[in-house]
Amino acid sequence: xxxxxxxxxxxxxxxAGTAALAVxxxxxxxxxxxxxxxxxxPFTLGVGSGDPLPDGFVxxxxxxxxxxxGGGMPDAEVPVTWEVATDEGxxxxxxxxxxxxxxxFAHSVHVDVRGLEPDRWYAYxxxxxxxxxxxxxxRTAPAGCDGTRMxxxxxxxxNYTSGYYTAHAGLAAEDVxxxxxxxxxxxxxxxxxxxxxxxxxxxxxxxxRNRYALYRTDPDLRASHxxxxxxxxxxxxxxxNNYAGAFDENGGDxxxxxxxxxxxxxxxxxxxxxxxxxxxxxxxxIFRRIEWxxxxxxxxxxxxxxxxxQVTDEDLVPPSPAMADPARTMLGDxxxxxxxxxxxxxxxxxxxxxxxxxxxxxxLAGLVNPDQWDGYAAQRQRLIERFAxxxxxxxxxxxxxxxxxxxxxxxxxxxxxxSATVATELVGTSISxxxxxxxxxxxxxxxxxxxxxxxxxxxQRGYVVCDVTPERMEAAYRVVSTVTEPEATMSxxxxxxxxxxxxxxxxxxxxxxTGPGGTGGSGTADPARVTPAFTG
Ligand code: FE
Ligand code: CA
Numbered sequence: 001x002x003x004x005x006x007x008x009x010x011x012x013x014x015x016a017g018t019a020a021l022a023v024x025x026x027x028x029x030x031x032x033x034x035x036x037x038x039x040x041x042p043f044t045l046g047v048g049s050g051d052p053l054p055d056g057f058v059x060x061x062x063x064x065x066x067x068x069x070g071g072g073m074p075d076a077e078v079p080v081t082w083e084v085a086t087d088e089g090x091x092x093x094x095x096x097x098x099x100x101x102x103x104x105f106a107h108s109v110h111v112d113v114r115g116l117e118p119d120r121w122y123a124y125x126x127x128x129x130x131x132x133x134x135x136x137x138x139r140t141a142p143a144g145c146d147g148t149r150m151x152x153x154x155x156x157x158x159n160y161t162s163g164y165y166t167a168h169a170g171l172a173a174e175d176v177x178x179x180x181x182x183x184x185x186x187x188x189x190x191x192x193x194x195x196x197x198x199x200x201x202x203x204x205x206x207x208x209r210n211r212y213a214l215y216r217t218d219p220d221l222r223a224s225h226x227x228x229x230x231x232x233x234x235x236x237x238x239x240x241n242n243y244a245g246a247f248d249e250n251g252g253d254x255x256x257x258x259x260x261x262x263x264x265x266x267x268x269x270x271x272x273x274x275x276x277x278x279x280x281x282x283x284x285x286i287f288r289r290i291e292w293x294x295x296x297x298x299x300x301x302x303x304x305x306x307x308x309x310q311v312t313d314e315d316l317v318p319p320s321p322a323m324a325d326p327a328r329t330m331l332g333d334x335x336x337x338x339x340x341x342x343x344x345x346x347x348x349x350x351x352x353x354x355x356x357x358x359x360x361x362x363x364l365a366g367l368v369n370p371d372q373w374d375g376y377a378a379q380r381q382r383l384i385e386r387f388a389x390x391x392x393x394x395x396x397x398x399x400x401x402x403x404x405x406x407x408x409x410x411x412x413x414x415x416x417x418x419s420a421t422v423a424t425e426l427v428g429t430s431i432s433x434x435x436x437x438x439x440x441x442x443x444x445x446x447x448x449x450x451x452x453x454x455x456x457x458x459x460q461r462g463y464v465v466c467d468v469t470p471e472r473m474e475a476a477y478r479v480v481s482t483v484t485e486p487e488a489t490m491s492x493x494x495x496x497x498x499x500x501x502x503x504x505x506x507x508x509x510x511x512x513x514t515g516p517g518g519t520g521g522s523g524t525a526d527p528a529r530v531t532p533a534f535t536g
Contacts, residue, residue, distance in 0.1 A: 079098050152180055179231070203260050
């Protein structure tokens, strides 16, 4: 066994170059002597990287020789070594170290690697108990105001029972720098469709762990994580359908629901390459920013944890004064301030909001969905006013949740379709989750009739690839031919381009946009003109 013992000197060298996340708070991760060999390959869930910085990224794996039965690990800390190299052959290793995988966190590993070069790709791998992991690809972001082009994909909603993950096989092959995942990574329910969720509805830490492990055993999802860095946020199904803050779907006891939420959040943390300390209870701050040089700032949002309860549990209702109550919130006060301050301070050309539910007003024959931003209209309008002020350069919302593709203009005043377009929303379809087939035609007809909706497609699954330059953002809607068969073909349903209305402060030498048109830029006062680049 190659790694049954660990060289302590090498561990300390590795630790000096990193800021390993506190896997067990206040305890040095050292249980080396007598570390057990493992009975079988522990890398069944693959590897991943995420939350890139100009000098590093987070590397993730979880040891689970029996992934669907709680992991199958001994009840002991196990040393895991990691290596980062400039080449896939690992002849030029630039960072390495050893961390402890602890039973308290399901033997997951999060390594916050630092000290790397900006704006370049690296290869990484782990080893533990005599086994080597697959090799993954990670990337650092450009520094300062650098960067003239990047490509990111965004995706959401991958119900395992609804279909196969051929879209992830496609995503793994895309030439993208980053994957932004907008939530519904798992679904909590039981049941069967194309595939089966064993064990009924997940409500406990153990059940959520097994659910993540089930998803992560899918080879296409593993390939997608290994190939590219991800930035992950959650929506509702990581805990329970349509939950809001401490309120579950069915009006249960909030204290009981928070116990469930604690298990769900912990299992989420254990299975994602995220830069944040582990949760110690029902709360976990996941909203955060990823800076991509002078090109883009990604504001990764949490629209579930701090929410006011929906005004009603009905799916579609007429808009009511209660929905516009200024005290109601999707993001919570602290996150709203953090978002507004961060958008206004960003010096990048594009402000990308990694958002969960549809932001644009979506009146469907006079009815709205109270789980969407329509149900939180006052907070939405406060954000729209910041967009309209010109203090935010080129805001683009990327959104999931509805299992359909769309493009919408965000209007200064929803009551006046001729009012200014102040931002753009790109809605991505699901990786696998279904849109009710009998409602596809009606939905496309009704949604397509909304004046600010530029595109709607409810019939195909896939993801969106955005090609970003200082001048424009081009969004290609990539779709699979089917999710009900393991084999499928990929194609591009349509492509839309958003012209940058203002240059970011990095481009003008300013400190941030200061008013309509930006600081001394030559852009127009309309910060997000949507033009269909190609249609097909
Ligand atoms: Fe979903
Ligand atoms: Ca959802």
